[in-house]
Amino acid sequence: MLRFIFVLAMIFCISTISYSKVFDKKKCDEVLKKYDVSYQSWNNILNKLMxxxxxxxxxxxxxxxxxxxxxxxxTNINRLYNEFGSAMRVHEIRMNTFANSYNAFCK
Known part of the structure; x- marks a missing residue:
């Protein structure tokens, strides 16, 4: 019985260590830099549309x-809205990627 409890404790410790998040300063800086570029390009598109x-x-x-x-x-207004919609979808994907990367490397 003691061996069984010991084995369960070891499995729990190993699984906890393997799933823990690791703060990586270099990766975190890369993620934040990509987010900044994405946000600026999104702002440029929005300002152009307006x-x-x-x-x-x-x-x-x-x-x-x-x-x-x-x-x-x-027709020009519709074209601009289509461009804006495409940019919005790309931006949404980038923000989801940013959130996942931020959670993985920066917390």
Whole structure:
């Protein structure tokens, strides 16, 4: 019975050691640097979308009578939203990767 308890204790200790998280300063710095670059690129895309949308809305107000111009402007707005949606999905994947990496190396 004592051997059985000893073996269980050893298995528990080994499994605890193998699943413990290890703080790795170098990896942590790499993860944070990648997050910073990703966040800045995301911000650039968002700022571009907002400025382009404002320009297009101003053009729409100026050309109320011309339906063909309005259709082109609506197409441009839709294109920008599609680009924004794609960038958002990529950013979401990057943030999930960042969260997993941060939990693995920085906590």
């Amino acid at each position: 400025s382009e949308r404002k320009k297009i809305e101003d053009k729409k107000k100026a050309n109320i009578e011309n339906n063909e111009t309005i259709k082109k402007l609506n």
